[in-house]
Amino acid sequence: MSAAIHTDMNDMLPEAPVSRLEARVAAANAAGRPALVPFLTAGFPTLDRFWEEMDGLDRGGADVIEIGVPFSDPVADGPVVEAASLRALENGVTLRWILDGLKARKDRYNAELVLMGYYNPFLQYGLENLAADAAAAGVAGFIVPDLPLEEDAEMRALLAARGIDLIALVGPNTSEERMAEYAAVASGYVYVVSVLGITGVREGLPPEVPQTLARARKAFRLPLALGFGIKEPKQLEGFPDRPDAVVFGSALLRHIDAGNSAESFLAAWK
């Protein structure tokens, strides 16, 4: 079935359009800095505060905002993102609430928007409806941490037909051959996971990050976004190859949970 979708799509779109995400990261790099990619769980810490912090991140210079779609069982996440996710669910957040909220705020954000979440809520929403509604809400990409290459053909094709990227995730144990398999289908940017582990703030980044980045550079022509454990710019000092974008999740959520504004978190990065 997914093979058929691929063929139709190729007929419809003889030339792949330039990805908005790829272009946005490139623009930040042209200005001499990594693209800033904050992650914020939808509906955290409260429904209203979430939309305020979205505005704050946008004002503060976020290039891309990854909006976390909460799930009851987030296996790739550490305690901070999991707690935010469960809090958001208690606040009544649903995927429909997120998409409706974004539709109502269409064109409000300068930043590009990415939805990051586990597969089941997307699957239950219906992948075709999801692609249509996400496009209508101005979403530029999806990250689905429990959807590896073996399982992603259907969702990737449905999103691509709407010009939406499905972001590839690779990590310290992803071989160059495996990265090449992703490179054959990937678009937008590539999410490079810094550690063999889950999300969460770490003081230092693991020593193998430069090798992971180097393998990814060889395999992909797309920009590389480094994430998991990132808190402050000095963690990246001394890297031979700077990532094209940096993602911060847990550190930002902790910052907000301590009563600070999301906007102030970005200040250190500019």
Add this chain to the structure above:
Amino acid sequence: MKKGYFGEFGGQFVPEMLMPPLRELEAAMRDILPSDTFRAELDDLLRNFAGRETPLTACPTLSAELGVNLWLKREDLLHTGAHKVNNTLGQALLAKYMGKTALVAETGAGQHGVATAAAAARLGLECVVYMGATDVVRQAPNVMRMKLLGAKVVPVQSGTKTLKDAINEALRYWIAQQDSTHYCFGTAAGPHPFPTLVRDLQCVIGRETRAQMQERVGQLPDMVVACVGGGSNAIGMFHPFVDDASVRIVGVEAAGTGEPGCYNSAPINLGRPGVLHGQHTMLLQDADGQIEPSHSVSAGLDYPGVGPEHAHLGAIGRVTYGMATDSQALEAFQALTRREGIIPALESSHALAWVLNNRDKLPAGGHVVVNLSGRGDKDMEIVREVLFREGELA
């Protein structure tokens, strides 16, 4: 069919960082599992450490009442008290051949945790067991056994603090420790290749039953019945009979307290397809795809999902999936105890409860085998509570 799928169910819905260890495990299943040395060593462990083969016991009193020949496959007599050890010995030995030095496991009732800890101790492997904080309290004796066997038991405080959260935490641990550690998954569920690996290791149940029936009565059973949590004891019993059209196969899910809308552990009967813990399968979930809490009086059945092969066998109609409630299971528990002198686990009591409550569906005069997956020693506390409350014990 797509690799790792049973019809539309199965798959590998895991973070990319778990794909390398899953592939490593697939390779080990292909290269190590069938080898003569591995087979011989596992066979020795199953016989002389775990106590195989297990008896097939006739139940004269219940048979007379039911009008069928009722047999029990006695997995309860195995070392550590349940079928779980068939799987843990196989996986622990495989881990050793793979060069791993440690096992991580999840556990609900603690039966799989104890069986993993025992296999690890026997084979000289380190062992970490994740267990929901709620289960740590309600299954205290098994926590003690795991610790005595040298395992580190980590209470899980997240989510519903039960089995599904313990699986999340064990998967997280495995991402970070995959070089040294094998994830000894406890049931025939999870991402490929676990459903196949665990099934293959549990199929000894059905193979022995087949041979014992042939020898004792000269025919295959007319019906086999097993309880279904994640589905490992059931698939171990069922799989060797799936191609025998004459054998009716019944899986029994836990209906919980039984009133409409109650929390339950019956995703094949009461759930919808979805993705959790690496697999596309039948799940208890709300309209938005959030996983719902499960309930069963038997902690070993208390899981909102089920192994993908069961979801498939149900979808194609080869296996009938029925349900038994908490109170029916307790009645069956007492019936077997008083009439046949065998104290079953509350999980296994669900399988028997279905037989006792569905007489019209039994093959009159035929042979019915119930898989007695475990013994009830671990359930004394919970049984005492309920029966005292109901005034049945003084």
